[in-house]
Amino acid sequence: MGVAFSVKDVYFKYPSSREDTIKGISFDVHEGEIFGLLGPSGAGKSTTQKILIKLLENYRGTIEYFGKDLKSLDNSFYEEIGVGFEVPVHFSKLTALENMEFFSGFYKKTADIQELMERVGLWEYRDVKVGEYSKGMKVRLNFVRAMLNNPRVLFLDEVTNGLDPRNAMIIKEMIAEYRDKGGTVFLSTHLMNDVEQLCDRIAFCVDGRLVEISTPRDLKLKYGKREVKVEYRENGTIASAVFPLDGIGFNDEFLELLKSGKIETIHTGETSMEEIFIIVTGVELK
């Protein structure tokens, strides 16, 4: 597998800002992986994505897209990428199908619109004007829009935000299938469910810097507590005890509890992604 994006020491400053919004970030997005960019609002996630999709160009540092300098690429770059914005981006007075046909008309290689719309449950509403769609329907249509050109790299921003659990699951399945077929995904989100279920690697962005890049499993190991929490019944009430994971097989108190048959629940001290987010970024999720 190659490297889809190689970002080295990139800085970016908006003309109206006094200081850099992006302060020397470096990371690689490997071909065929789902790379998640996480961070609190205003941390620089959207700016990073806008730089990668060439909406912002005056950055310092180097970015390579499959080995080519991103700045040297012309508009044909957009033949290869699909972008799903967080907010709906459709002509509200046109029907969903008219929107999709209009956008797909600009690509050399296109996906089957009917198949995509059927999969997300919008085909039967194809002749309805997008202005009459619910928020969830617009989000699903955004995803279809991003997939229209069978992209090599897919950029998704809060892709399941506003979706009910069933539709969120369908979209996540489609993203995972896309990755399994070799597609690369750059996902920015604050929804930790999406991160846990989808991302192969994640990076935390705080104040324009990347403070941590790892796999969800390694992060859980790194920030998790090496302990076992046991809940058991004693004198008609629920009591709990915490034991160190190291040497647990020789911990007499723990072994005694196991033998007593009073145990109701037993968990390793795994830290949730929400907790890791708070530890790493120092910001609580809202």
Place this chain on the structure above:
Amino acid sequence: MSRLTKLVVGELKRLVRYKILPVSLATAIVWIVLLLFLSENEAREIVPLLICVDVAAMSILLLGASHHFEKQEGTIKTMMVMPVSPGQILAAKTVGSMVLAVESAVVTSAALFFIHRITFNYPVLLLFVVIAGVAHAAIGFVFSLISRDFTSMLGLLLAYMFPFTIPSILFSFGIIDAKYEWLLMVSPYHSASYLITSAVTGDYDIAMVLAGCLYLTVLAAVLFKYAVYPMYKDNAARG
């Protein structure tokens, strides 16, 4: 179909769906009704003013309405991540704005012919409408891109019209002396008005026509290159 053609077709479709073309046609119908009540001479005098109002003020207004609607819908941003250049997008929007200007000129000219049997040099009028229309499309883009919403754009349009349009209208009513016309040509509206009036009346000074064409062309080129193009890209990136 080339990408530019597809963009133009998309613009035209949206002009209809967003009721911008129907509104423009409704305005033209108001002009037709007006022409029914005027004598031949009065009609010949007022038609350049009507076409000019449509080419200058109305096209700026409708372009602003279309821009702010698209901004609200987020479609400007999504168009920027397609394999088309910002130049092609702007060209398509300018052609869309031209359609409004040309439609107004065609309807008004046809009404003038059918009501008063007045004919004039149509190809020259078309050329001047296009030159004036492109310059005012550039002005319209600038107003749209520097304004936060449609209401603030209306404020900018009014601020533009007072110093640049009213003196020209006063001139056409003979209130401003003819010796100041060269000075008035600095106003894009007056340059457009001079060109359109000369095409309709057939009465013109060649130096003034050339100056008007050159000024509006250079103005459009400078505005598109140094203001509209960079601001449009910046606007799209900021969403």
